[in-house]
Amino acid sequence: MKTECTESQFTHVAIKDLFWTQYQKLINEVVIPYQWGALNDTIDDAEPSHAIDNFKIAADQMQGEFYGMVFQDSDVAKWLEAVAYSLSNHPDSALESLADDVIELIGKAQQPNGYVNTYFTVKAPDEKWTNVCECHELYCAGHLIEAGVAYYCATQKTALLNIVCKFADHINDVFGKKPGQLLGYPGHPEVELALMRLYEVTKDERYTQLCQFFIEQRGQKPHYYDIEYEKRGRTSYWQPHGKAWMVEQKNYSQAHAPITKQTLATGHAVRFVYLMAGVAHLARITHNQEKLTACRTLWKNVTNKQMYITGGIGSQSTGEAFSCDYDLPNDTAYTETCASIGLIMFANQMLQLEPNSDYADVMERALYNTVLAGMALDGKHFFYVNPLEVYPKAIAHNHIYDHVKPIRQQWFGCACCPPNVARLIGSIGNYIYTVKDNTIFTNLFIASESTLSLAKGEIKLIQKGNYPWQDTISFKLEMDNPSDADIALRIPNWCQHPKVSVNQSNINAENKNGDGYIHINRQWQTGDEILLQLPMQAMLVRPNPLLRHDARKVAIQRGPLVYCIEQADNGEQLHNLLIDSSVALKCVEGSGLLSGKTLLKAKAYRIDANQAQSQPLYSYNGAKPALTEYELTLVPYFSWANRGEGEMRVWINEL
């Protein structure tokens, strides 16, 4: 994939990985065609989309009404972005031609001044830019810009890039501090990170300046959301008959204070991470220390106090939002797939900003657990919400679980997550390495061939392995001339006794740098091979004692994968299973739907509940319940709920 046009310093990554090529194949062969069908409403039983028709109507190619969410356009943009990555990985002229047609359609729907948004063009032409707090106009713009950048990088075609540049220029005319311009910024951040990507391609500093404007206006007083609310006559898009709570609850959009004054992750989780990805990118390009400090502070809060073991964030359904430090309920969690995707984008920007393996550890955790759990193994069903504990019987009756689905759904009315998974998997090559000066940092272990541009020349790195299942990764180097590059290997925080050798000579692998990487400095030449072994025995994970929902429970992790227990393997009433943490876990090969995956077996005990229906609810002075030995089967969390509806839990009661 050509990426000189993105922010990465490297020039080519070809994925050769067993695990990820299967996913990329699924994206190319199933997800993208399926999503194209969804956008065109040709999938039976899926919720209607109408997204392509909206563009046709806006382009005067069709009669009709706008249909869908106010941000319906973003589904088309995310599909195009996913197509762009797919084309870089697997050229496909029919798909490219289809995408070109969509781009032509978007061009026809673009207004003469550069404006693109079918909701406002078709349905509310007089309301453009009157409600940036609630109406996702800049959010949709951001996704379209991202698609334009990606499609240009993939194909070198400029049609969509020109459309989005013209649109960005229009936005730059509308917003700003000059007389007649609006002082606004998006309710749903996204355009910030997109403008930074557009800058990386175009090097046009108006885009970084516009991004900076949006970020620095955020949270200023008098508050812009109030100003525009008054100006439009106190109307609310989402509550036509009620209070405009998005305007009132400014922390929902992280707009309650300037970002450099914020210390706690709050509000809508996706908005937060999208915003922070943009802030971190801007901080790097502008060398802004204050923004860097804010990024570090907020990163630490979210990952040290408010993140699930699966890399999920956003612990409540109301507002799809953060709660407070250490409030991580497992069954009512929101943990949106998109929020973990945004967390990966934030992590990636932090890695670009400063090397620290913590960022990559979180990236890996979110990627291999929540993000992959967002999509079924068939590529056709998706989770928006990724709980860590599910009890389907109660979901049907107790409304605290209204947001939780025990099995993945075909398509959503609000379809943000499925195309977001597709674009992340398609662009996974962007997340493997970061390069700083003359150092290559290895962040993800994904077999691949990458040509990386260092300060002192190019190096081709051939990574091999069968991660996340097997523990040995090799890196072969190729270069035109010997190089004294620094190669920094991430030692994941789950790995306790790594081994490293160069050309079969061992290196002290306990000696991590302050940044969490093992740095190998030497004169490299073509044919050199680094072997990295990350022993992957299954491990117990214990919760921080402030995590009340996990008290007296353990989770199980092997390599980067968090495991769970499912009813399909272990029967009902998973809370009656107690794992014996004194006995080592065993690896076994999965079969059927889970073939190719490593499952785990654990010694455990079961509290008998066979007679429970006829027993009283409460018993006095009874003995502790009798235990029967039982062998637990654990499956990777990302593969749960592929075998029908059933109970699941990540945190298992400990004997």
Added chain:
Amino acid sequence: MKTECTESQFTHVAIKDLFWTQYQKLINEVVIPYQWGALNDTIDDAEPSHAIDNFKIAADQMQGEFYGMVFQDSDVAKWLEAVAYSLSNHPDSALESLADDVIELIGKAQQPNGYVNTYFTVKAPDEKWTNVCECHELYCAGHLIEAGVAYYCATQKTALLNIVCKFADHINDVFGKKPGQLLGYPGHPEVELALMRLYEVTKDERYTQLCQFFIEQRGQKPHYYDIEYEKRGRTSYWQPHGKAWMVEQKNYSQAHAPITKQTLATGHAVRFVYLMAGVAHLARITHNQEKLTACRTLWKNVTNKQMYITGGIGSQSTGEAFSCDYDLPNDTAYTETCASIGLIMFANQMLQLEPNSDYADVMERALYNTVLAGMALDGKHFFYVNPLEVYPKAIAHNHIYDHVKPIRQQWFGCACCPPNVARLIGSIGNYIYTVKDNTIFTNLFIASESTLSLAKGEIKLIQKGNYPWQDTISFKLEMDNPSDADIALRIPNWCQHPKVSVNQSNINAENKNGDGYIHINRQWQTGDEILLQLPMQAMLVRPNPLLRHDARKVAIQRGPLVYCIEQADNGEQLHNLLIDSSVALKCVEGSGLLSGKTLLKAKAYRIDANQAQSQPLYSYNGAKPALTEYELTLVPYFSWANRGEGEMRVWINEL
């Protein structure tokens, strides 16, 4: 209190109990005056009520608009009912005069045809009886009827009784199967049990027949809620701009099926128990086997599958409703005070229907735990919601707790619970005994003097003791002539080795009847004394293994009182305290606000969380957390949250 005019067979109960006279004193001296102030909006900081003003406006004594909930009138009715009980216990001419004035006001607000409801009279005169599903018109009627019956019994004054008879007669004209009558029945049951009480006073069978009509119409097809919905043009009182979900979700009002076809407690918990109290009463009076069977089935479902250890019911906030069997979350529980009051009324009716100590066990559990927890020790603050676990830090941020208050509130906009507590405590004498033919069943242990009418004459029973703190209860008998009455002593289900003696001769107290009582049949004469000893060592309670929220936890109960741990005694992070169930609990005397109460001490261990803020969220392969010995202090659940905001939990982690 004179009670020949209620359904009870006895004629006089005077409460002489230390525990309950304190509560009755609080009701008389604090709650009733406070609530009078609230009804008249003279309490600072309390939510506005306007309830008396609404009647003044309806009576043309004042200009103004109706304000408040559509069922605002019921607060006045419940206050009057509480006043009636208060007057029977403690005559107070000033209070009686005040109540007479209110009754006169209600009479002036009554329409010539008998109709009373200030919302409809003042605000929506053309909409009377057009929306019985949503609008609580019959619910308010029911509460007024209850007040009329109670006030007549307390004072022998007929003014309010005449008002409610005239109203009931009007309702009997409006509803029925004759041409021109409505086939409707209340969305919120209450009028059913009230009509049965009115029948007990008046012996007018039109009231049982009207009650029977309401009960038997419920759930018939075509559904009346749909019929009236169409007739009024598909409007909704609660959702003027949305769907009429109360009409759609018929199980919310237990109107999804005829009551004799229902087997699971579902929907709004208060509606359910109010309805069932009426059904049980009707089944007794009409000797209807089918309704009796439905009562037994639904009683078993609610108390064996859906009841908290505190006697709370309704495990979710949405719809203030039941969830499904065994779904009893402790922190998001709704467990409304009123629902437990209704459960007591249902239990009392079941006891009248058939003797079974199960009913009284549940009655005692709900009374001494959830109902008393509904009111602060100062009588001025109230809980609507009674969770079994509270973590105030998260309540402020996580919206799954929006309904949970960590401290009691002054008054509610929807003020159903405070006056309901007042009327129950005022009428507690009604729940002590049931009499069947020649048998006296002792249900509650409350020191009192009662004159009971048996088939073969009157017996005066003088009950003494210091329940729930002390374990010995005595019953002295007085009668004009020797009697062969059967005296049946309830042995609570928590009591394992009761002792009984008659005139100091022991009786085999292990030999319970099939109904759960120890029956003593002998020739009684004045001066005979029964001593009942119910040993009250503090006990561990274990949950049914299907209660996943309580797995590996124990609760503590002593006598009828469920205990809890509070932050005020045990510090923060109550989930890090593990009780050692192998060591006996100790009783200690409470002090300060808790003086006079028995507290408990338990051997326990604490997981150290002092350094937790600086530790990672998740740790690999660590040892089990270190434990430090700690002595837990437990307080009766009903007395929690009287010492400021803090954590609380009933179910304690077991070592």
